[in-house]
Ligand SMILES: Nc1ncnc2c1ncn2[C@@H]1O[C@H](COP(=O)(O)OP(=O)(O)OP(=O)(O)O)[C@@H](O)[C@H]1O
């Protein structure tokens with residue numbers, strides 16, 4: 001069981017971003033992707049999620065053996081792919097509670113949604129919110145509207161916890177978090193870690209990886225993965241920056 | 254090119270699909286004034302109804318005004334020209350229904366189902382029953398109302414049985430000549446309610462048009478007069494979100510409200526018309542000292558709706574409010590707004606308008622706030638927000654605010670927003686299908702206003718928005 005991405009070519013506005021990109025995330029593992037700005041990390045996440053602006057020119061993505069390219073974004077999500085946005089979107093007038101509820105019930109068949117218990121839902125929601133130290137009044141606030149950067153990121157993880165995806169891509173979920181929040185969010189992710197989920201964390205900072213120990217670290221450069229290794233690779237990047245990557249792999253790009 | 258061809262070209266949408274809209278049957282009526290409008294039509298109506306002479310004169314005077322007034326073009330739409338007044342039946346009534354539930358189209362039954370329209374209301378809405386069977390729910394309430402001296406009857410019954418209360422106020426808030434369509438209504442009205450709430454009586458339950466509605470009352474020229482005597486309080490609810498059994502494509506209602514000293518009236522409307530209906534409504538309330546009038550208005554569909562609920566703030570410290578939601582789909586034009594006429598010191602008014610345009614739908618807002626020079630300490634707040642569902646949609650705002658005088662204040666805010674692709678993608682990424690994502694966004698947009706609606710309406714309204722959005726996403 002894995003999320004298997006092979007020879008993926010993606011362009012946006014006629015500009016090719018991902019070039020023969022290959023990556024396999026087995027269930028039960030956590031992979032980190034690091035790479036300089038503009039190298040295509042978010043492009044990878046959004047293309048997998050089915051964003052209409054990104055054109056998949058070639059390649060495939062098999063989620064537990066099933067092709068997800070060509071499916072509507074909501075279908076992909078219901079198949080079990082979750083993406084925590086680098087820039088979460090504001091939805092005025094729609095409360096967090098109603099939004100997550102709509103997402104939860106969208107995964108149910110008719111009988112289950114008829115039998116949906118609001119009490120049980122709120123109980124589960126409050127429990128996760130407590131874990132992530134999100135004040136309960138947030139349930140009534142509009143999705144991401146007026147949230148601080150850190151609040152938005154925490155709320156992304158709350159949604160992930162409520163939706164229990166099979167594969168999750170966390171796009172710079174650590175950026176904008178203060179030191180305590182970083183630990184809380186990372187702990188939240190760690191609790192979800194297990195044999196039934198494959199996780200990709202996209203990050204610029206090694207610090208996050210102190211809390212969420214990755215099984216594999218990938219270096220992305222020029223629209224593809226140029227080097228993979230253990231957690232020590234992240235430390236090396238932190239110490240040396242990307243200059244050496246450019247020297248070593250610039251020719252390939 | 255002939256006149257007709259020109260019109261055809263301008264209005265290509267006249268036969269749009271009526272998927273969630275109204276529907277109609279071939280029907281014969283026991284009383285039918287025939288097509289076209291002349292003095293004879295009015296005599297026919299008065300004779301059938303057995304109305305007193307003063308009403309006959311009132312109607313005939315109105316007919317003259319109607320004929321003399323030009324069509325108000327350049328105001329909302331050239332579209333008004335397409336109404337063929339000679340082809341309209343001005344009065345029809347029938348004794349008993351002539352069809353069965355089996356004849357109701359399947360998709361209408363489904364829509365009732367999905368909107369959760371109560372069982373007992375379906376047959377009536379579908380035109381299968383001439384009388385809404387409300388006795389069970391209404392009888393206990395009726396007795397209660399009767400004990401308190403409340404009058405709640407049809408306008409025809411009101412003018413016949415209670416002329417001493419009816420006549421002094423009838424046609425006073427909205428005079429015959431106010432506009433061409435109020436004149437038309439004055440000439441041929443039938444149906445609508447007459448309500449009188451005695452001094453100091455505060456009704457806890459809203460009065461609903463449902464309770465005494467029958468086939469005639471659902472007519473196209475409804476006339477409603479509500480008088481809330483000093484210190485009384487009431488709420489009236491009309492319309493429903495369900496598709497309506499439709500008799501005609503022209504609806505022209507007049508609603509007059511009178512809130513005497515310290516009285517409070519809330520008038521709630523939710524209407525869902527099909528795309529061939531012209532809905533030209535005149536609504537105005539008169540608020541005396543310390544009185545409060547609140548219009549809560551929700552308009553969905555119709556080819557053209559022109560509706561600008563107004564409050565005349567005649568007494569000191571009177572308050573007026575209009576909360577409105579309009580939704581226009583392809584081929585529909587919602588021309589709505591509000592008028593606040595400040596006519597005493599320390600009066601205040603509040604207007605919140607939200608419009609949603611989908612596809613080629615068009616929503617316009619027209620506001621008028623008048624505060625003459627001699628007045629002191631008047632306040633108005635106006636907010637109008639438009640939401641566009643795709644790039645073809647059009648929205649216009651025409652605020653006309655005249656503030657003179659010192660110490661008066663007016664605040665005006667307007668916004669136009671779109672449901673962005675990024676919002677839809679975000680919601681879809683959570684597993685929510687596109688249509689549902691769209692209705693979440695739209696519901697979010699109207700959310701703060703819908704909260705002001707009575708509970709049962711707000712639930713229905715949300716369902717209706719869901720249905721509308723389903724149809725709008727490819
Ligand atoms: N709509 C667009 N039109 C043109 N170029 C775009 C568009 N969206 C993204 N790009 C470009 O695609 C490239 C990859 O962007 P992407 O967001 O995937 O980078 P990233 O690796 O996530 O960077 P960061 O670390 O800064 O988040 C960038 O050069 C960006 O400018």
Ligand SMILES: [Mg+2]
Nearest residue numbers: 041042043086
């Ligand atoms: Mg990025």
